[in-house]
Structures are given as C-alpha cells and as structure tokens.
Amino acid sequence: MEDLVFCGLNLGAWVTIVTVLVMFLTLLFTKLREDVAFLGVIAILILTGVLDTKEALGGFSSGSVVTIGVLFVVIAGLVHTGVLQWIVRYLLGTPKNYPTAIVRLMLPVAVMSSVLSNTTVVALFVGIVKVWAKKLHTVPSKLLIPLSYASGLGGICTLIGTPPNLIISGLYATDTGEHLNIFVTTIPGLACLFVGILSIIALRKLLPERRSADESFEQTADYTVEMLVPADCRHIGQTIKEAGLDAIEGGKLIEIVRFDHEVISPVPADEFLMGGDRLVFSGRVDEILRLHKSFGLVNADHPVFSINELDKKRRLRTAYIMQGCELVGKRISDTTIEHDHRFTLVAVARQGERIKESPRDIELKVGDTLLIECPPGSKNAEIMRGLQFFDGSSIIPNIGGKTIVSSLIMIAMIVLSSLEVMPLLQSAMLAAIAMLVFRCCTPTQAMKAIDWNILMIFAGSVVIGTAIQNTGIAEVMAGGMMNLCSDNPLLVMSMMCLAATFLTEFISNTAAGAIFYPIVYQAAVSMGVNPLPFIISLMIAVSCSFATPIGSPTHMLVYGPGGYRFGDFLKIGLWMNIIILAVNLLIVNLIYPL
Numbered sequence: 001m002e003d004l005v006f007c008g009l010n011l012g013a014w015v016t017i018v019t020v021l022v023m024f025l026t027l028l029f030t031k032l033r034e035d036v037a038f039l040g041v042i043a044i045l046i047l048t049g050v051l052d053t054k055e056a057l058g059g060f061s062s063g064s065v066v067t068i069g070v071l072f073v074v075i076a077g078l079v080h081t082g083v084l085q086w087i088v089r090y091l092l093g094t095p096k097n098y099p100t101a102i103v104r105l106m107l108p109v110a111v112m113s114s115v116l117s118n119t120t121v122v123a124l125f126v127g128i129v130k131v132w133a134k135k136l137h138t139v140p141s142k143l144l145i146p147l148s149y150a151s152g153l154g155g156i157c158t159l160i161g162t163p164p165n166l167i168i169s170g171l172y173a174t175d176t177g178e179h180l181n182i183f184v185t186t187i188p189g190l191a192c193l194f195v196g197i198l199s200i201i202a203l204r205k206l207l208p209e210r211r212s213a214d215e216s217f218e219q220t221a222d223y224t225v226e227m228l229v230p231a232d233c234r235h236i237g238q239t240i241k242e243a244g245l246d247a248i249e250g251g252k253l254i255e256i257v258r259f260d261h262e263v264i265s266p267v268p269a270d271e272f273l274m275g276g277d278r279l280v281f282s283g284r285v286d287e288i289l290r291l292h293k294s295f296g297l298v299n300a301d302h303p304v305f306s307i308n309e310l311d312k313k314r315r316l317r318t319a320y321i322m323q324g325c326e327l328v329g330k331r332i333s334d335t336t337i338e339h340d341h342r343f344t345l346v347a348v349a350r351q352g353e354r355i356k357e358s359p360r361d362i363e364l365k366v367g368d369t370l371l372i373e374c375p376p377g378s379k380n381a382e383i384m385r386g387l388q389f390f391d392g393s394s395i396i397p398n399i400g401g402k403t404i405v406s407s408l409i410m411i412a413m414i415v416l417s418s419l420e421v422m423p424l425l426q427s428a429m430l431a432a433i434a435m436l437v438f439r440c441c442t443p444t445q446a447m448k449a450i451d452w453n454i455l456m457i458f459a460g461s462v463v464i465g466t467a468i469q470n471t472g473i474a475e476v477m478a479g480g481m482m483n484l485c486s487d488n489p490l491l492v493m494s495m496m497c498l499a500a501t502f503l504t505e506f507i508s509n510t511a512a513g514a515i516f517y518p519i520v521y522q523a524a525v526s527m528g529v530n531p532l533p534f535i536i537s538l539m540i541a542v543s544c545s546f547a548t549p550i551g552s553p554t555h556m557l558v559y560g561p562g563g564y565r566f567g568d569f570l571k572i573g574l575w576m577n578i579i580i581l582a583v584n585l586l587i588v589n590l591i592y593p594l
Helices: 011-029 034-047 063-080 083-091 098-113 118-135 141-155 163-176 186-202 213-217 337-341 401-418 424-437 443-449 452-470 473-484 489-503 509-527 531-542 553-559 566-591
Strands: 224-228 251-257 278-283 315-321 344-350 369-374 387-389
Touching: 011 034, 011 452, 011 473, 034 452, 063 163, 063 401, 063 424, 063 443, 063 452, 083 401, 098 118, 098 141, 098 186, 118 141, 118 553, 141 186, 141 553, 141 566, 163 452, 163 509, 163 531, 186 531, 186 566, 401 424, 424 443, 452 473, 452 509, 473 489, 473 509, 489 509, 489 531, 489 566, 509 531, 531 566
Parallel strands: none
Antiparallel strands: 224 278, 224 344, 251 278, 315 369, 315 387, 344 369
C-alpha cells in the first residue's frame, strides 16, 4: 500500500479516510449502533492491512479505555450506596429568581460531572428538576438544557470527567511518556464553566418554553391509551352506548381497530363491541385505566386473554427513548418486545404533544416519551437497553454507613491520583476493589454497571487515531493546516478546535478527540511549539457540543422530558459554542504558553 501515492497520501491512508467517512455517514443516516460501526472499522483496517492485528487490537488494552471501564465500577458503588441521590435531593433548595436557580442547578451538576459519568448525573437530576420547575413556577424546558450543558462543562474540568480527556491524555502519554495530572484541565475548565453559566443567564430568552412530555400524561386529551376487549368481556355484543363507553369519565373512545385491521373512527354510538377489538382512548391515563376493573378490558399487548391474569401490582413508569434503542423505527404491534421484556406500552407522547394514532401502531423515534406498565420489582436493565427511566424512587436517598465509605473511597482515588502517588489507572483499580470489598456494590451490580458498548466505541476511537497517525494522514493534514494558517500556532490551534467542535456535534466526542489528536499533536511538533496547550484546548473543544441534541448523550436525556425540538438547541447552542471556544483559546494560552 505504501507504493501507491496520491496527493501525498498512500493507499492505506486513503482506505482509512474512506472507511472513516463511510462510518460517519452510516452513523448519521442509518440506525446502526455506534459500537457495531466502530467494530466494522477495526475489521476493515485489519483486513486491508492498514494496521496489523496487534495495532488494531491495541485500543482494547489501552490504559485510558481500561480506566474508563474500571470507573464504571466506582460509580456503581456511589449509586448503590445513595451518595448521588442524597446530593440531588438536598442540594437545589428554593431560589427566588431564575438566575439564582441556574447557578444553584449548574454548579452542583458541574462539580459532580467532573468526577462522575455525565449521563449518570443528568439522569439522576432530570426527575427532581421537573418537580423543582413546578416549585419555581417555570417550565422544565427552561432548566433541562442548562442541566445538560452544565454536565458537559463540568466534565472538562478533570481528566476523569469525560472519556475524551482520558483517551487524549492516554495518547499523549504514549507519544511523550508524560502522564498528565488529573486536574490539568481544571483552571481552563472552570473558566469555561463560569462564562457558560453567565451566558445561559444572559441568553435565557433563547431557551424555549415547551410543554414537558410528562405533562401530556396528566392533562386530558393529550395522550392515547389502547385497551383490548377480551373473549370473556360481558359487554361483547352491546353497542358502544349500551356498554357506556360513549361517555367515560376523563376520556373518550376515538378509534376501534378490528381483528381484521378494519379501523372505525370516529366511533358511532351504535357500533357493536366484538371480542378482540382494540379500543383506542384519549384522556387521563389514571381514569382510563380504571376500565380494567369497571368494564373488564385488558391492555392490548398480546392476543385475547382473561382480565383475571392482570397483575394488580403492576406499576406505571415513564421512559424516554435514547439513541441506539432497539425500539427506534419500530411499531410495537409488529414485534414481541412487550412479551419478551415483560412490559405494556400504555401511551406515547412526542415533544409534549399527543399522538392521536394507536400507541402500538406508532413508529417510535428517539426522544419519544412512553408510559409503560411494568411488573413489580422490574429493573431498568431487565426492560430494555436504550430506554431511560426516571422514577421517584431513583432520587430517594438510602443513607447509611456504606454511603460514607463509598464517598471516602472516591475521595481517596482522586487524592492519590492528583498527588501522583500512583497513576490514575492504578488508583481507579484500587477504588473499584475497595467498593467490592466493603460491599458498596455487589460483583453482579459492578458487572452490570460496565457499559461494554461504550467501551467498544472508546477502543475503536483509539484504533482510528492510531491509523490516522501511522498512515501519515496526521502529518499531511497538519502540514496543510500550517500552510493555510501561515505557520501561526494560535491560528492553527483555533482552526483545529473549531473543526473539532463542529465535528463533535454529529459524532461521538471520543471519536472526534481520537481523530483530531494525532493531527493537533503533529502540527504542534512540526511548528516546534509546546504541544500541551494544543492538547488541552482540544480536550475542551471536543466536549463542548451545544448546538444539536445528538451532540451529546446528555442532550438526548433531556430532549424528551423537555419536549424540545431540534432547533431549540441550535438557537442557544451556536452562541454557546462560539463563546466557550473563545474562552477556551484565551485561557489555555494564558496558562500554558506556546
């Protein structure tokens, strides 16, 4: 592959470029899972000979990737001992105005996100913020975007706050032999956080006032519920009027779907009920669900069964569809998902508005809000990966001796690493072992806490970075950037960070960091300047994606609960991108001179 050269790049380099571009397009325009896409890239790079087997599998043994996996266990210990829940429940208070509320919300979220998984922190805060918004007499949409932004801004303040920082610092250590301190990004990160909070307050009029999707399950005619007429229903053969279904309290019968898929809508009062009919109601969920008992109806999740099988202890839960969920693009009626995962889809809302179709016939999308009826004791992981639940029970603290123990373990891990008593990987491993020894979490809980899909993405990102560096792409692109910017280091840094910020709006920030690292590092070395400020500015740039809901998993976490639309992030996010990019470049160059 090295013999054929075109535009300064050999065949291996062009194979890498085409493969990465195809991966981007695949992730943008298809529903293929990210981890599968990255695994495909690794396979192509091996099969084409761009990387040998050792290089291609090096990402899985990368210290930064192993560190991320170990930190999942540490976080599991904090979650299961109630540390995070206690902080969320008692930290917010009752501020008197919106600016104070933003500060009271964003600061603790940022502090927690600097040492913990951003998605874990945001997931814990979403439920309480929705309740908090009512106390403040505002809508959740005014607070949930700032919540997501705070988690991203907090994550850049330490190496362990966000995965790209760990990946980039690991690559930097490989190239230079220098292990960065856990707080190397703290000062520029805090500057970005401070300016970010002020910017949210100044730009608050750009935050939309949207109805929360949850509200659609509380107000009449803003959701649909589907029920089934079982074979033993006493009302079979009666008209809708005779059965009393023409005037039910809190709702209305809007559609009947026959067993042969005939749809009757609107429903006349003299229409006869038949066994197997699917009745679609619009109204208040709590009132309509009483039809289980008063009319002998059952949930339409399977063929006709007797109402006697209904478990009266089943409970209602609200869930939001995340990116990568297997429900995306599917209709519940076309699958066996309800039966397989032991839940029943009761109602669907999208962007806070009622979907008038039958809920089981709706093609589900990312960000949809689902009202699900689950058996007692069911756990999120048992229901489905890609559904994010927000239960009141998740924010009830379970304080005890283990709460203090897990907190001390976390603090010890940070102190040992920051004082360079031992590298971060070793201190994280020690903390994970301590969590298990002191029973802050069980081995089963620890293993379930590890997100293997995410680790696959991180490992794939490292492999892509290796390919970009080994094939000479980084050197050629760095040279082109220097020529374009007349070898001006500050201008080169600015262009690199701008490009990285743009790219991370559409792909994983970890992937963006791994792709740009070799280019940025090579540019700094070629110009004979200190590469550290280039690396730190890149860490911040790839984690500051504010303009699209797909730019960060935390944005998708708040997308459904806030009832947002795609453009809502764009209106305020573009300004945030520009502001934080400027602060990033200014502070990094003041602290770490070129």
